[in-house]
Amino acid sequence: MPAHIGVTGLAVMGANLARNLARNGFTVALHNRSVEKTDALLAAHGDEGDFIRTESLQELVDSLEKPRRVLIMVKAGAPVDAVVDQLVPLLDEGDIVIDAGNSHYSDTRRREAALAGKGLHFVGVGVSGGEEGALNGPSIMPGGSKESYDALGPLLEKISAHVDGQPCCAWIGTDGAGHFVKMVHNGIEYADMQVIGEAYDLLRSGAGIEPAEQAEIFQEWNKGELSSFLIEISAEVLGHVDAKTGKPFVDVVVDSAGQKGTGRWTVQSALDLGSPVSGIAESVFARGISSQRAQRAIAQETLAGHEAGVALPENFVEDVRQALYASKLVSYAQGLDMLTSAAKEYGWDLKLDEIASLWRAGCIIRAELLKDIMAAYKGDAKPENLLFAPAFVQSVGAAVPAWRRVVATAVQLGIPVPVFSSSLAYYDGLRRKRLPAALIQGQRDLFGAHTYGRVDEEGTFHTQWSGDRSEVNAVDTH
Numbered sequence: 001m002p003a004h005i006g007v008t009g010l011a012v013m014g015a016n017l018a019r020n021l022a023r024n025g026f027t028v029a030l031h032n033r034s035v036e037k038t039d040a041l042l043a044a045h046g047d048e049g050d051f052i053r054t055e056s057l058q059e060l061v062d063s064l065e066k067p068r069r070v071l072i073m074v075k076a077g078a079p080v081d082a083v084v085d086q087l088v089p090l091l092d093e094g095d096i097v098i099d100a101g102n103s104h105y106s107d108t109r110r111r112e113a114a115l116a117g118k119g120l121h122f123v124g125v126g127v128s129g130g131e132e133g134a135l136n137g138p139s140i141m142p143g144g145s146k147e148s149y150d151a152l153g154p155l156l157e158k159i160s161a162h163v164d165g166q167p168c169c170a171w172i173g174t175d176g177a178g179h180f181v182k183m184v185h186n187g188i189e190y191a192d193m194q195v196i197g198e199a200y201d202l203l204r205s206g207a208g209i210e211p212a213e214q215a216e217i218f219q220e221w222n223k224g225e226l227s228s229f230l231i232e233i234s235a236e237v238l239g240h241v242d243a244k245t246g247k248p249f250v251d252v253v254v255d256s257a258g259q260k261g262t263g264r265w266t267v268q269s270a271l272d273l274g275s276p277v278s279g280i281a282e283s284v285f286a287r288g289i290s291s292q293r294a295q296r297a298i299a300q301e302t303l304a305g306h307e308a309g310v311a312l313p314e315n316f317v318e319d320v321r322q323a324l325y326a327s328k329l330v331s332y333a334q335g336l337d338m339l340t341s342a343a344k345e346y347g348w349d350l351k352l353d354e355i356a357s358l359w360r361a362g363c364i365i366r367a368e369l370l371k372d373i374m375a376a377y378k379g380d381a382k383p384e385n386l387l388f389a390p391a392f393v394q395s396v397g398a399a400v401p402a403w404r405r406v407v408a409t410a411v412q413l414g415i416p417v418p419v420f421s422s423s424l425a426y427y428d429g430l431r432r433k434r435l436p437a438a439l440i441q442g443q444r445d446l447f448g449a450h451t452y453g454r455v456d457e458e459g460t461f462h463t464q465w466s467g468d469r470s471e472v473n474a475v476d477t478h
């Protein structure tokens with residue numbers, strides 16, 4: 001019997017997706033550059049379903065039913081191009097090449113266009129949930145043509161996570177839309193992880209609460225509006241004791257955060273789109289500062305702190321919880337707003353309710369509040385910004401006093417809270433009746449004749465600053 005799908009690239013993620021497909025009743029043809037990995041997978045898990053062992057891409061292709069579905073799970077970048085280049089001559093019109101790695105959406109757009117020119121479908125698929133998710137049900141964000149989804153969607157929906165019988169997988173949009181949405185998911189993931197880190201630091205350095213006790217606090221928080229995978233695993237990490245030293249695990253880990261690049265990509269793309277994802281950006285920069293170990297060592301010896309002796313607000317732990325909630329929500333709001341901008345730029349019909357829906361389970365940012373986010377975008381009256389949805393106007397509004405107290409206290413204590421504070425600045429930036437951007441427009445007009453608009457008149461204006469300072473109508477160079 002021909003295989004339903006082929007998987008090439010059998011490192012952990014590829015192997016787990018292949019096993020997930022087989023466990024769900026699909027016949028999976030396996031291929032890896034070195035056949036040892038294929039054999040190791042078959043030896044350990046060959047009894048989980050129907051697998052076909054192949055030793056070459058030609059053999060893999062020959063073992064598939066038509067239209068062929070070939071899923072590539074190799075490192076993003078040049079390795080994907082290398083496999084695609086080898087595959088293309090072996091395929092027939094209508095076949096589908098699936099890239100399930102964390103590829104940059106612009107690469108996906110390029111590959112999709114190139115393969116479409118050859119009558120092939122190229123589908124960039126965002127897969128979230130780590131190794132565990134890949135095996136037991138990830139959140140899946142496929143792009144590519146609608147036609148390719150008709151042939152591929154049923155398989156992906158079957159192996160995805162489910163909520164109330166609904167798959168956490170839906171067609172996102174054409175060409176690179178799936179990888180774009182996955183990238184923004186990761187940007188939100190970075191911000192979410194950073195705000196949790198900031199809460200931990202405030203409770204530890206500000207309130208002197210040890211990791212073991214914090215683990216209990218986080219477990220408690222996980223029962224309420226903060227309930228999410230990342231809060232849950234943070235409690236687990238904080239409660240873990242290092243076997244070698246008996247110290248809290250978090251105290252023996254080097255405090256430099258790594259990054260593979262998707263958070264950075266989110267910010268780079270946001271800059272191109274003019275989308276203000278300040279919290280996400282700060283979370284990427286915070287990882288950057290943490291990695292500057294040499295500079296940090298010098299700064300610890302040389303830079304003054306002048307931390308004020310501050311009395312902590314009375315209900316500091318609860319204040320931190322509320323600040324965490326509000327900042328987390330801003331991260332989602334910024335990420336979703338970026339999706340709205342991208343949809344316009346790239347002509348994607350991104351459905352934010354559907355995207356929120358498929359982030360509800362399987363993925364790293366799965367959280368209770370995604371139910372409310374999904375509800376906020378259902379129906380016709382979609383908010384311009386997530387923060388304007390009535391449920392969040394209310395819940396974030398209620399957190400604002402605590403949020404301000406926490407940021408003010410952190411500043412006085414010298415504890416950096418870049419995402420707590422930038423999220424609050426975003427919130428205030430949106431609400432301010434007048435922003436100092438008016439002064440910036442004046443500065444730009446003075447030194448570069450960049451022109452400005454007036455609040456009381458339509459048109460574009462320039463003041464002749466070096467002349468008699470009279471105002472003239474001008475061509476718009478805002």
Ligand code: 6PG
Nearest residue numbers: 128129130186259260261262364
């Ligand atoms: C997921 C994750 C995953 C990501 C890792 C590592 O959704 O399963 O986002 O795709 O690659 O979390 O990311 P960093 O190394 O950049 O932290």
